[in-house]
Amino acid sequence: MAAPAEAGLSREEGLRLHRWMCATKALDDRMHILVRQGRAPFVGSARGHEGIQVTAAAVLEEQDWLVLHYRGLGSAVARGLTAREWMLAVFARAADPLSGGRNIPGGCFAHPRLRIAPTCQVVATWIPKAAGIAYAARWRRDGSVVMCTFGDGATSKGDFHEGLNFAAVHRLPVVFVCENNRYAISVPLELQAGNPCLAERAAGYGMAGVVVDGTDVPACHRELRAAVARARAGDGPTLVEARIWRINSHTSEDDQSRYRSQEEIEEARRHDPVACFERWLADRGWLEPAEAEQVHRELEAEAAEAADWAERQPEPRLQDLEAHLFA
Numbered sequence: 001m002a003a004p005a006e007a008g009l010s011r012e013e014g015l016r017l018h019r020w021m022c023a024t025k026a027l028d029d030r031m032h033i034l035v036r037q038g039r040a041p042f043v044g045s046a047r048g049h050e051g052i053q054v055t056a057a058a059v060l061e062e063q064d065w066l067v068l069h070y071r072g073l074g075s076a077v078a079r080g081l082t083a084r085e086w087m088l089a090v091f092a093r094a095a096d097p098l099s100g101g102r103n104i105p106g107g108c109f110a111h112p113r114l115r116i117a118p119t120c121q122v123v124a125t126w127i128p129k130a131a132g133i134a135y136a137a138r139w140r141r142d143g144s145v146v147m148c149t150f151g152d153g154a155t156s157k158g159d160f161h162e163g164l165n166f167a168a169v170h171r172l173p174v175v176f177v178c179e180n181n182r183y184a185i186s187v188p189l190e191l192q193a194g195n196p197c198l199a200e201r202a203a204g205y206g207m208a209g210v211v212v213d214g215t216d217v218p219a220c221h222r223e224l225r226a227a228v229a230r231a232r233a234g235d236g237p238t239l240v241e242a243r244i245w246r247i248n249s250h251t252s253e254d255d256q257s258r259y260r261s262q263e264e265i266e267e268a269r270r271h272d273p274v275a276c277f278e279r280w281l282a283d284r285g286w287l288e289p290a291e292a293e294q295v296h297r298e299l300e301a302e303a304a305e306a307a308d309w310a311e312r313q314p315e316p317r318l319q320d321l322e323a324h325l326f327a
Contacts, residue, residue: 011286017058017078017217018281019295020052021274024074026299027086028248030307031105035252039311040090042104045248046073049179051273052214052242056147056177058223063201064117065137067130067148068108068228070180075149079114083302086155087151091280100324103321112276124154127176130162134172134237145175145231147224153184155201156192162238168205171236175227176241180215181246207237214242215273220279290302 009017027047027185034040046053053074057066060079068075073086085097092101098106103121110118116318117133119126130148137144154160155178167174182189190194200211209229212223220242227238245268249256283289 008225009309011284013058013140013221013280014217014277014284017054017221018274018287018292019299020054020058020075020078021217021277021297022292023083023233023275023299023302024050024077025053026296026303027073027077027306029300031090032248032252034124034307035101037306040105040214041212042106043252044071045246045251046071047247048181048245048268048271048273050074052179052212052220052244053219054326055217055220055224056149056175059221060145060147062115062143063142064115064228065130065133065146066109066114066145067119067126067133067146068109068116069119069126069154069179070104070109070121070149071151072149073106075147076111076114076116079116080298081109081111081114081116083297083306084300084309085111087303087306088313090307091310091313092316093313094320095312095313100272100320124150124157124159124163126150127154127159128166129163130174130176131163131167131172134167134231135192136158138170139174144233145174145228146172147173147177147228149177149179149266151184152178152180152182152189152192152198153187154178155198156184158274159165164202164205164237167237169206171234173226173231173234174237176237176239177224177243178241180241181244183246183250183260185254186256188259192227197241199239200263202239206233206237207209207239209239209241211241214244214278217273217277222296242249244273245269247272293313 020068031043057075057078088096089098090105134146
C-alpha cells in the first residue's frame with residue numbers, strides 16, 4: 001500500500017521512525033527507573049518530543065550536522081546513537097562517547113562520527129554555533145545542512161536573535177527547530193512571549209517561518225524535509241516551530257504538579273506522539289497493535305540490558321581529569 005501523497009512517507013520509512021521513537025521512549029523510561037533506584041543522578045525527559053526529534057534527524061543526509069539541545073535524545077537515536085552509548089553517558093563512564101563521562105546525561109550530545117556537534121549547556125548558546133557551522137559549510141561548499149534544535153525558553157535569549165539574524169543575513173544552510181512544549185522549566189509561554197506564535201519571528205529576520213503540530217509525525221517529516229531542501233538549494237534558513245506537549249516534569253529535579261493542573265498533565269498524555277503515530281500507522285494497515293507492543297517490549301529489554309552493561313564499565317580515571325581542556 002503506497003503512502004498518501006500528502007504524507008510523503010513509505011511504510012518502511014514510517015516503521016523506521018516508529019522504532020526510533022519507541023527506542024527514545026524506552027531509554028527515557030529506563031532513566032526514570034534508574035533515578036528512582038538511586039543508580040543514576042538525573043534525567044531530562046524527552047517524552048512528548050519524540051516525533052519532532054526523530055524526524056529532524058531522519059530528513060538529513062550523512063554529511064549534514066546536528067546541533068542539539070540537552071533534551072534531544074530522539075534526534076541522537078535517529079542519527080545512530082546506540083542504547084549502550086547512551087547508558088555510558090547516563091552512568092558517566094570513561095567510554096562515554098558524548099563527553100567522556102564529564103557531563104550530566106544529555107548535557108552534551110557531541111558525537112563526531114554521527115556529525116553531532118558539541119554544544120554548551122547554557123540555554124540557547126548553541127544557536128549561534130549552529131549558524132557558524134553553517135557559515136563554514138557554505139565556505140567549504142560541501143553541500144551540508146545544519147539542523148539546530150532548542151526549546152521555547154531559548155527564544156527568550158539574545159543568542160536566539162543573534163544566531164537567526166546572522167543566518168538570515170548570510171542566507172546560511174541551517175534549519176532552526178523550536179520544540180515548543182509551552183514551558184521554560186515552570187514558566188508558561190504566555191509569560192515568555194507577547195506573541196505566542198514563535199514562528200512569526202522569522203519574518204523579522206527575513207527567513208521562512210513554519211508552524212507544525214509536533215505530535216503529527218508525517219506533518220513534521222514533510223515540513224522539515226522542505227526546510228532542508230530550501231537550505232540545501234541556497235534559499236536560506238527556516239525557523240520551524242513544532243508545537244508539542246511536555247508529558248513529564250522538566251527534569252527529575254522538578255515537580256510539574258506545582259505549576260500545572262492535573263487536567264493539563266492528563267491532556268498532555270493524550271497527545272503522546274508515539275501513540276498518535278501508532279494510530280496513524282494502524283489506520284493504514286502498516287502496524288498492528290500487537291506488533292507495536294512487541295517493538296516496545298524489545299526496546300525496553302534493550303534499554304534495560306544497556307543500563308546493566310554500562311553500569312559495569314570502568315569509571316573515568318583521575319589522571320584524565322584535565323584531558324581535552326583548553327585551560
